[in-house]
Amino acid sequence: MAGKFAEGYRRVLTDIIGRASSAHGYPLRQIEAAEADIGFTIPSALRNYYLSVGRHKLNRVHNRLLAPADLSVSQGRLVFMEENQSVLFWGLRRRTAAADPMVFRTMDPDDDEWVAEARCSQFLPAMLCWYAASGSMPHTGYSDEIDHEDARRLVRSWPSAGRSAVHSAFVRGGQVVCLEEFGGGVMVRLGTRSRKDFDALVSEFGIGIHQG
Numbered sequence: 001m002a003g004k005f006a007e008g009y010r011r012v013l014t015d016i017i018g019r020a021s022s023a024h025g026y027p028l029r030q031i032e033a034a035e036a037d038i039g040f041t042i043p044s045a046l047r048n049y050y051l052s053v054g055r056h057k058l059n060r061v062h063n064r065l066l067a068p069a070d071l072s073v074s075q076g077r078l079v080f081m082e083e084n085q086s087v088l089f090w091g092l093r094r095r096t097a098a099a100d101p102m103v104f105r106t107m108d109p110d111d112d113e114w115v116a117e118a119r120c121s122q123f124l125p126a127m128l129c130w131y132a133a134s135g136s137m138p139h140t141g142y143s144d145e146i147d148h149e150d151a152r153r154l155v156r157s158w159p160s161a162g163r164s165a166v167h168s169a170f171v172r173g174g175q176v177v178c179l180e181e182f183g184g185g186v187m188v189r190l191g192t193r194s195r196k197d198f199d200a201l202v203s204e205f206g207i208g209i210h211q212g
Contacts, residue, residue: 003044003047003048004044004048005044005045005048005049005052005100005121006025006048006049006051006052008121008125009048009049009052009053009124009125009128010024010052010053011171012053012125012128012129012161012162012171013053013056013058013128015161015171015172015173015174015175015176016058016128016129016132016136016137016171016176016191016193017056017058017193018174018193020052020053023055024052024053024054024055024056025050025051025052025053025054025055026050026051026054026055026067026068028051030067030068030069031047031050031051031068033068033069034068034069034071037069037071038071038072038073038078040094042071042078043092043096043098043099043100043101043120044099044100045099045100045101045119045120045121045124046078046080046092046120046124049120049124050068053128058128058131058132058136059128059131061131061135061136062083062084062130062131062134063081063082063083063084063088063090063127063131064081064082064083064084065080065081066079066080066081066082072109073094074091074109074110075106075109075110075111075114076093076094076095077091077092077093077094077104077106077109077114078091078092078093078094079091079109080092081127087107088105088106088107089105089106089107089108089109090103090104090105090117090123091103091104091105091106091109091114092104092120100119100120100121101119101120102116102117102118102119102120103116103117103118103119103120103123104116104117105117105165115165116165117164117165118162118163118164118165121162122162122163122164123162123163123164124162125161125162125169126161126162126163126164126167126168126169126178127162127164128161128169129161129162129169129170129171129176129177129178130164130167130169130178130180130189132176132191133169133176133177133178133189133190133191134178134189134191135191135212136191137176137191137192137193138192138193138194138195139191139192139193139194139195139197139198139211140189140190140191140192140211140212141189141190141191141198141202141209141210141211141212142187142188142189142190142209142210143187143188143189143207143208143209143210144187144208144210145182145183145184145185145186145187146185146186146187146188146207147185147186148185148186150186150207151179151185151186151188152179154177154179154188154205154207155168155170155177155179158170158171158172158177159171159172161176166180166181167179167180167181173197174192174193174194174197175190175191175192175197175201176190176191176192177189177190177201178190188205188207188209190202190205190209
């Protein structure tokens with residue numbers, strides 16, 4: 001069964017799509033079969049993600065969360081995600097006792113350096129939010145580059161959903177906002193389930209937003 005990280009993952013998915021159900025997670029038997037193949041137990045934060053929301057289609061709209069049967073180990077890393085053109089890969093250390101280990105990225109899982117991103121429980125929901133605000137929600141938009149401090153002020157009261165090495169994610173009642181490092185500043189990406197919420201969010205932020 002999904003454990004302590006699952007509630008947070010489901011909460012983020014619910015903010016994005018309106019609900020989260022057991023059908024959005026992989027069956028336990030598939031996770032256990034994958035663990036038998038790779039020879040070790042998947043760390044809790046990633047295991048919970050697969051069990052709670054890992055099967056939802058959002059996990060494959062850009063970067064692809066690998067299906068349990070496709071998990072592999074390379075250079076001592078458990079590779080669990082790939083960029084849509086296989087330019088980047090993400091993985092966890094093979095030998096770790098941490099329930100919530102660091103996620104690393106590389107351009108070549110077999111022969112390149114691995115660079116730290118964020119803890120698994122922060123990285124995974126942040127990616128969900130990025131997919132959502134980048135076009136998967138019914139109403140999305142993005143800003144031109146703005147100052148870091150101005151961007152932080154916009155989300156000062158917003159609950160954090162997670163972060164990666166290049167963006168921070170926030171969710172609030174069906175609204176999703178990502179602050180994405182862009183050049184020397186920040187691009188604000190936002191997504192909502194309703195047009196009313198989108199217009200309200202644009203008005204609240206008071207910055208120029210390009211739709212779509």
